[in-house]
Amino acid sequence: MKITNKKKFFDIRNLQIFLISIFPASIIVGPLVAEIILNLINIFFIYQIFKKNNFIIFKNKIFFYLICFYIYINLTTLVQLEENRILINTLSYFRFIIFGFAFFDILKNNNEAIKYVYYSLAITLCCLIFDGFIQYFLGQNLLGVEKIRPDRLSGLFFEDLVLGGFLSRILFVYLGLIFLFKDKGSYQFYINLVIFIFGYILVFLSGERAAFIIIS
Numbered sequence: 001m002k003i004t005n006k007k008k009f010f011d012i013r014n015l016q017i018f019l020i021s022i023f024p025a026s027i028i029v030g031p032l033v034a035e036i037i038l039n040l041i042n043i044f045f046i047y048q049i050f051k052k053n054n055f056i057i058f059k060n061k062i063f064f065y066l067i068c069f070y071i072y073i074n075l076t077t078l079v080q081l082e083e084n085r086i087l088i089n090t091l092s093y094f095r096f097i098i099f100g101f102a103f104f105d106i107l108k109n110n111n112e113a114i115k116y117v118y119y120s121l122a123i124t125l126c127c128l129i130f131d132g133f134i135q136y137f138l139g140q141n142l143l144g145v146e147k148i149r150p151d152r153l154s155g156l157f158f159e160d161l162v163l164g165g166f167l168s169r170i171l172f173v174y175l176g177l178i179f180l181f182k183d184k185g186s187y188q189f190y191i192n193l194v195i196f197i198f199g200y201i202l203v204f205l206s207g208e209r210a211a212f213i214i215i216s
Contacts, residue, residue, distance in 0.1 A: 016044050016106050021116040024124045024170060028156050038099050045102035057101055066097045118177040125167075125174060125195055131155050132163055132202045152207040164206030168215040171199050 019041050026034040049055060057063055070093060106113050132155040135141035145158055155163040178192040204212050 012044050012048065013106075013110065016041060016102070017110060017113040017116055019044075020103060020106055020113060021120040024117075024121055027166065028124070028128070038095065041102050041106075042095055042098045045098060045105065060101075063097070063101065070094060070097060114177070114180070118174075118181060121170065121174050121177065122192070122195065125170065125199055128155055128163070128167065129195065129198050129202050132206070133198075136202075136205050149207070153202070153205060161206075161208070164203045164208030164211035165214075167199050167203045167206070168208075168211040171196060171203070171215060174199075 019037050023037050026037045131141045132153055135153055140146040152161045153163050154161050203215050
């Protein structure tokens, strides 16, 4: 019985859920870590497709439209090619298409996965928001990273001024999860709203106008 539990614990699906859960935090750690996790999720997803002989993804209309758009932008880039690096970048966009379907497949088939992503996002946002306000008021964050510019915040992203852009996009996902779990307890719902509001304020304080327009 114990052996069965161990096999279940180390199942590929559980590993996928774990990788999906830590993906938001991995973006903060660095692009290399995020890329490794993203590609691992894609590899496991493709492996599952061939293992189960379930190729329904290729019959999905959204997948078909995305592939058509992907081919179009690559052909356009090829015609107007000035640098090989540009073509390599556009070819690599395919991984984002696979990741989107892998993410949806994991959440659709496992309710626990949604809960883990929710908690992971909550922790990640709390760390970013608290650290960002510390940098705004004290001039440096918890790790001693000072403001690169007086009108911009970088927070845990160090020299990359993308704090507002990251928050503006991730807060939309978090807002959806807030309403998904709003029946779990009123106190939890209001705590989540407070996190969202402070995140919204920090996007404004980050100095990124485009990010603030997106979230507004």
